[in-house]
Amino acid sequence: MAEVLVYVDHVDGAVRKPTLELLTLARRIGEPVAVALGAGAADTAATAAEYGAVRVLTADAPEFADYLVVPKVDALQAAYQAVNPAAVLFPSSAEGKEIAARLAVRIGSGIITDAVDLEQGDEGPVATQSVFAAAYTTKSRITKGTPVITVKPNSAAPEAAPAAGAAEALEVSFSEQATGTKVVSRAARESTGRPDLTEAAIVVSGGRGVGGAENFPVVEALADSLGAAVGASRAAVDAGWYPHTNQVGQTGKTVSPQLYIAAGISGAIQHRAGMQTSKTIVAVNKDAEAPIFDLVDYGVVGDLFEVVPQLTEEVKTRKG
Ligand SMILES: Cc1cc2nc3c(=O)[nH]c(=O)nc-3n(C[C@H](O)[C@H](O)[C@H](O)COP(=O)(O)OP(=O)(O)OC[C@H]3O[C@@H](n4cnc5c(N)ncnc54)[C@H](O)[C@@H]3O)c2cc1C
Numbered sequence: 001m002a003e004v005l006v007y008v009d010h011v012d013g014a015v016r017k018p019t020l021e022l023l024t025l026a027r028r029i030g031e032p033v034a035v036a037l038g039a040g041a042a043d044t045a046a047t048a049a050e051y052g053a054v055r056v057l058t059a060d061a062p063e064f065a066d067y068l069v070v071p072k073v074d075a076l077q078a079a080y081q082a083v084n085p086a087a088v089l090f091p092s093s094a095e096g097k098e099i100a101a102r103l104a105v106r107i108g109s110g111i112i113t114d115a116v117d118l119e120q121g122d123e124g125p126v127a128t129q130s131v132f133a134a135a136y137t138t139k140s141r142i143t144k145g146t147p148v149i150t151v152k153p154n155s156a157a158p159e160a161a162p163a164a165g166a167a168e169a170l171e172v173s174f175s176e177q178a179t180g181t182k183v184v185s186r187a188a189r190e191s192t193g194r195p196d197l198t199e200a201a202i203v204v205s206g207g208r209g210v211g212g213a214e215n216f217p218v219v220e221a222l223a224d225s226l227g228a229a230v231g232a233s234r235a236a237v238d239a240g241w242y243p244h245t246n247q248v249g250q251t252g253k254t255v256s257p258q259l260y261i262a263a264g265i266s267g268a269i270q271h272r273a274g275m276q277t278s279k280t281i282v283a284v285n286k287d288a289e290a291p292i293f294d295l296v297d298y299g300v301v302g303d304l305f306e307v308v309p310q311l312t313e314e315v316k317t318r319k320g
Pocket of ligand 1: 252264268269270284287290303
């Protein structure tokens with residue numbers, strides 16, 4: 001069976017959930033060979049193997065941390081040359097997409113970004129994309145070179161399928177361009193202690209109905225009672241009430257949690273594009289005609305400032 005390269009997104013060896021989804025999808029089109037770079041790369045091997053990696057190519061060098069993406073592109077190119085894969089898959093993060101695009105140029109291949117599904121067709125992998133705010137679904141196949149495909153988080157449920165996955169050192173020689181852009185400082189973002197938005201099992205989002213940054217703690221309190229991540233509509237983000245990193249929707253993050261709670265969000269198509277595949281959707285909105293109610297499993301018509309705190313208290317009481 002042909003091998004498929006899978007770029008591993010990890011933090012100091014802890015593999016992030018989108019990579020587990022990617023390994024699961026990769027198994028549909030071949031045998032996954034994981035590529036992990038940077039500090040802790042070798043520590044990813046056990047997890048990658050658990051999710052089906054037959055081999056894990058690892059490399060660590062100061063260049064991966066000290067410069068922007070080009071050293072990683074050099075490493076992916078080395079892995080591509082060593083493996084001669086049937087496809088190369090990346091998570092659709094900003095970094096994943098940049099590495100993928102640069103690799104595709106170098107190896108003369110076509111690229112598909114932001115796929116939401118992947119299957120094996122008669123003539124190679126076929127990627128599904130959800131376009132025009134999810135109004136259309138398209139299927140595409142790369143016709144030139146080795147397919148390079150980036151896949152959005154939450155496109156598949158990670159399924160373990162243990163494989164050998166032994167770590168092997170990947171030889172990388174860095175190009176002249178590798179050191180062209182140096183990282184001059186790093187500051188860790190203050191941690192909220194909440195789960196990552198795209199990986200959370202529960203997301204509680206607030207919209208324009210929240211009325212101001214000073215009221216967002218109402219949304220955060222419900223999120224914290226449930227161990228959830230906090231999301232926001234673009235209206236709330238554009239008003240400066242919540243950080244852009246928390247925006248859910250077409251121009252924000254795509255989430256697909258077990259439970260999505262929308263408070264004071266009308267349900268515009270661009271918002272729906274980022275959350276409509278959530279398993280259970282609950283909305284609190286004072287307007288019974290709000291379009292979000294067309295989408296929900298449970299809807300509460302009411303003022304969020306009355307409903308949400310009661311919900312928070314109830315959750316806390318039941319959790320004891
Ligand atoms: C190209 C493009 C990309 C976009 N991308 C995104 C995106 O990624 N994400 C996104 O969210 N939007 C996006 N938008 C914007 C989108 O069209 C909507 O404008 C936006 O989603 C509206 O946000 P909202 O639902 O919070 O606000 P509104 O539409 O104003 O809705 C607020 C809701 O709160 C309710 N409400 C008010 N007060 C209360 C209360 N006290 N209690 C309960 N309910 C209350 C109201 O009844 C109303 O339904 C995009 C738009 C464009 C054109």
